[in-house]
Amino acid sequence: MDVIKYYESLKFDRQRIIKKNNSRVTNLKNVKVVGKYKEKKKYKYITLNERVKSERDIIIVIDNNILRIDTKISHLDERLNNYQDNIAFFKRNRFKKNYSKIKNQILFNVYTKIMKIYKYVDDHNILVKDIYLINYDKNIDNNYMIYELDNLLTAAFLPYEKRINYIYDYMCDYLDSEFMEFNLCDFKDEKCVSRRELECSGCKNPVTYGCCYTKGRVCPNLINSRCTIKSLPCKFFTCRYLERRGIKYRPWDYLLIRLFLSYRQMDILDMSLYTPKDEIMKKLLKKNIFDGLKKNFYNLSLILEFRGDKRI
Numbered sequence: 153m154d155v156i157k158y159y160e161s162l163k164f165d166r167q168r169i170i171k172k173n174n175s176r177v178t179n180l181k182n183v184k185v186v187g188k189y190k191e192k193k194k195y196k197y198i199t200l201n202e203r204v205k206s207e208r209d210i211i212i213v214i215d216n217n218i219l220r221i222d223t224k225i226s227h228l229d230e231r232l233n234n235y236q237d238n239i240a241f242f243k244r245n246r247f248k249k250n251y252s253k254i255k256n257q258i259l260f261n262v263y264t265k266i267m268k269i270y271k272y273v274d275d276h277n278i279l280v281k282d283i284y285l286i287n288y289d290k291n292i293d294n295n296y297m298i299y300e301l302d303n304l305l306t307a308a309f310l311p312y313e314k315r316i317n318y319i320y321d322y323m324c325d326y327l328d329s330e331f332m333e334f335n336l337c338d339f340k341d342e343k344c345v346s347r348r349e350l351e352c353s354g355c356k357n358p359v360t361y362g363c364c365y366t367k368g369r370v371c372p373n374l375i376n377s378r379c380t381i382k383s384l385p386c387k388f389f390t391c392r393y394l395e396r397r398g399i400k401y402r403p404w405d406y407l408l409i410r411l412f413l414s415y416r417q418m419d420i421l422d423m424s425l426y427t428p429k430d431e432i433m434k435k436l437l438k439k440n441i442f443d444g445l446k447k448n449f450y451n452l453s454l455i456l457e458f459r460g461d462k463r464i
Contacts, residue, residue, distance in 0.1 A: 161398030
């Protein structure tokens with residue numbers, strides 16, 4: 153990726169990471185958003201930075217400020233706004249999606265601290281009764297961070313097969329929403345922006361249906377201009393035209409997938425185009441003796457990545 157492509161990629165990465173709050177955060181499954189709380193003697197209230205030591209059931213208290221990304225990216229915004237003065241920085245970091253990485257780093261640190269508390273309570277036969285998020289401010293644009301943390305916890309608490317199914321469905325909905333929000337394919341008369349502006353420029357009969365037209369035919373799963381299968385690999389796919397504009401989606405860019413899926417499973421989600429969900433799920437759930445080893449190694453690599461790289 154050359155420097156200009158990286159710059160465009162970083163601009164889009166910022167656009168999709170920094171989202172405005174539309175309303176107050178609602179419908180969380182694991183986290184309770186509270187303004188103030190009154191401590192009850194029967195519970196031990198634990199913040200994420202405390203050393204856990206308790207014989208009572210626990211309530212975890214998370215300060216909303218640690219889920220803010222705006223305070224972490226000001227230096228990166230300054231470089232992005234003064235691109236010409238920071239070309240050396242962009243050359244040095246052109247293989248990193250810095251905004252996504254900062255977001256994932258924040259969520260990973262919070263998630264791992266919560267999981268350590270859950271391990272403690274499991275080992276000591278006590279319970280986590282609630283997770284409180286305090287100091288919530290609807291004027292701080294971090295609702296999406298709260299939702300993502302809640303989704304990570306939902307996945308963590310599910311049994312294995314249900315967890316994989318949850319991740320699959322969540323990512324399908326997420327990518328559908330994002331492609332629609334940014335109108336990435338920009339279809340007009342069944343011709344995507346790539347077919348109109350690049351591949352079929354000057355053609356009398358431009359190819360329609362975008363990337364659903366492959367190997368000289370329309371994908372058989374496309375009926376009446378609608379996809380009839382739920383194929384997550386297809387939703388991850390971005391064509392060369394979008395990638396030239398710095399728009400690229402890959403399974404390993406998402407913390408929800410990186411935390412819970414192995415290398416093999418991520419490759420399946422990257423490579424199994426035009427494949428229905430039931431067939432992909434069979435592949436994902438197929439036992440592999442190396443998955444556990446690879447997953448442990450991959451979790452270690454995440455820790456090293458997020459805690460060892462101070463040059464974000």
